[in-house]
Amino acid sequence: DTAVSQTPKYLVTQMGNDKSIKCEQNLGHDTMYWYKQDSKKFLKIMFSYNNKELIINETVPNRFSPKSPDKAHLNLHINSLELGDSAVYFCASRSSGGISYEQYFGPGTRLTVT
């Protein structure tokens, strides 16, 4: 019974293409995130959505557009893919109530741009 799921797990595509990554969580959380982990393993937050509203955008290029149709889903669409977009993208979620910092991460989507 997966808590945070992502599809696809692997994505290989060519420069200039447009692709989407989907994320779903069944934990009832109201906040979801997208992270990018590059080849050096640095994990950087890209977006955060709280109740379908964008609340963080860490200076990510506007080729990246998150879409949240409801609290349980946060998809990431990437236009005009570039070589530098190759990375592992993680979706995460948490409940904004209380003081817990605990986020639940998905398994990741490895994107390779050729």
Next chain:
Amino acid sequence: LAKTTQPISMDSYEGQEVNITCSHNNIATNDYITWYQQFPSQGPRFIIQGYKTKVTNEVASLFIPADRKSSTLSLPRVSLSDTAVYYCLVGVPNTGGFKTIFGAGTRLFVKA
């Protein structure tokens, strides 16, 4: 935002206790300290969170001195399966979400 500094890597043997220290000199009054574990090809997994003194759960202990400028994650009797990257974060959980900055982490290698 408070920046964290951790050792790049550590080695240990099975059965030993491992202590990983994180420096966060600019920690703010309302910041909490949180640790995550990440195995290869997986997303990070929450380990423990604390504000001051000591916190213990079934997985680890977290020691935070009075000045809160550092913290130490303690893993008792590690096994080979504890080989992973460990991240220290500081920040403020709030109803509107929060900025999360993962540093480079500490790569722990547990040997037989």
